[in-house]
Amino acid sequence: MSARYYAQRRLNPYRGVVQYVEVGDGEARSLDGVTWHLRADDGQGWVRPVGVWVEGRGLVAGVGARHPELLAALQGRPALPFPLIDSVELWLLDKESGRPLALLDAQAPSRHHHGLAELAWLPFALTYRGYHSAALAERLPAGAGAPRHRDFLERQVNGRARPYAGAQWFRRRPDGAGEGLTGYRLAPAWQGRHLGGAEFPELLVTDAWNSRLEKSAIHDYHAWLSPFLLCWPGLTDATRAELELAAWRRPRWLAQVYRLLPKVIDRAGLNAALVAARLQEAANAEEDGFG
Template sequence: MVNQKISAFSIRRLNPFNGVLQVFSTENARALSGNGVVWEIQVLSDTPQGLWANMPFNGKEFYIFGRWTVGSGLQQVPVNPLFNVRDMIASAEQLITALSPVIDDLPFPMADIYEQWLLDEQSLAPVALLTSCRNAGEMSRCDGAKWIAAERGDFSFISARLLEREQPNDDGYNPRVHASILEALVRHRGGQHHRRAWFKHNPDGTYSQCNEGPPKLLPWTFPELPVTEDWEDEEARRLVADYIAWRAPQLLQLHGLSPAIRERLERIAVTQAEAVERLWRLYPEIHNKDLLNSARVEAKIRSTNRN
């Protein structure tokens, strides 16, 4: 593969937060993975419309070509016969040839350095990370999202504190009551106008303001996690703590966490042993290897018992 331009980076999966996505790309294909094991292979190809002589050419797009793992190789999905399958196979093979030697280098460097934060309406302190992007030119296309705790079809966030208060997660009308309560709590901090602003996350950990608005914030005012733990109300703090505990295995994928935060998340995450086993390859650092290895062993035992 001569003179192929290769790019390898990671981006956060936000709104709702669901870990970090690894991206490895060549000029004609890319591979995406949320766990470092299973990679979705996408190939750049002419759109089907452009392959008909009597139809307008619509340019090139990425199409899912298959899934690849080191152990199983490429499992190709059915491909529209209008595509040039031979070229797509060649592009996929070139991609996999380039990707295979760097699997052990995961995770890739974080690239989504432009961040949009929901701001507290009064103090202008950052409350929750709404979205992010790699380039300043992408900010306008990513603007305007409200903070989401979980996907609409995901009912798995259950707050221990809300259960203590006898608040069920399914009230007969809403099967994700706890997520809805958390979303309302976080959004309320931004006020009626949903106050937000874009910042650039610099390599030294500081932030630079990207647009006019509130004054430049000091580096230590930004939460290390995608949602602030700074709440005046004890009930709010406990609800957010439940959310962080629920997402701990995914939060450990974040770059730049302080040792104290990472150690705390590891202690919480091991209660979800199977999630840790699925995601650990994308942890930039591991504070307590013995603790996480024990969780991985537990996950493997559970998997064996099920089978």
């Protein structure tokens, strides 16, 4: 039984790139390349969690030993990161131009389905409260009752698609171009259209905005998520270098995903950031111990 190794993005909101090992009716998935969560058919037609496998330790929980093919595929897996296969992308569309505005979803071509979609872009999970934009802090009021920076972002992006937001699936080619497929509230001429790679934002949201504040807000958003965006293959060197500078300032998040980076331009910067992450982890452990 042959194993499949691939990766897919978690989107709307973006929460990183998941690595998958798939064998028959079993799979293992990981967000960091170290801890793998195993799922398999329970024999009654349900796919359920069956264990946790950790690099260097093996199976640490569950009944994964009942699925030796999956464990063997994990132990013999190729180098990380695995190829990204979700090349069919759903883009929220700019209301005026009809061009891609923000990435909502991505699927593998073999698993693509048109089903009902949420036509609102989300910058973060609803429970996340940590986001801060330096640009927005300079311009927005502070204190009790002040708008949260994540809310400003959400209104900024979704407002450009409303009223009656539309979205379209595109089959992306290796050169970045895209073939328009089905969608939601599409103009008749848009189905089957072809857009060049430059028509698509390189990251999650377009950086083409009318005001300096709007541009800065999107720049700060991508910088905030930089460790996880560096997991994308195909970024230009200029974009990757800019994201690296931001990611070195977020060492704890970087430490979670550095094994999944397909390319590193500033290797010395990465190493320094990982040292900073270890120091932060030790300091937090000491603080927790005094609690």
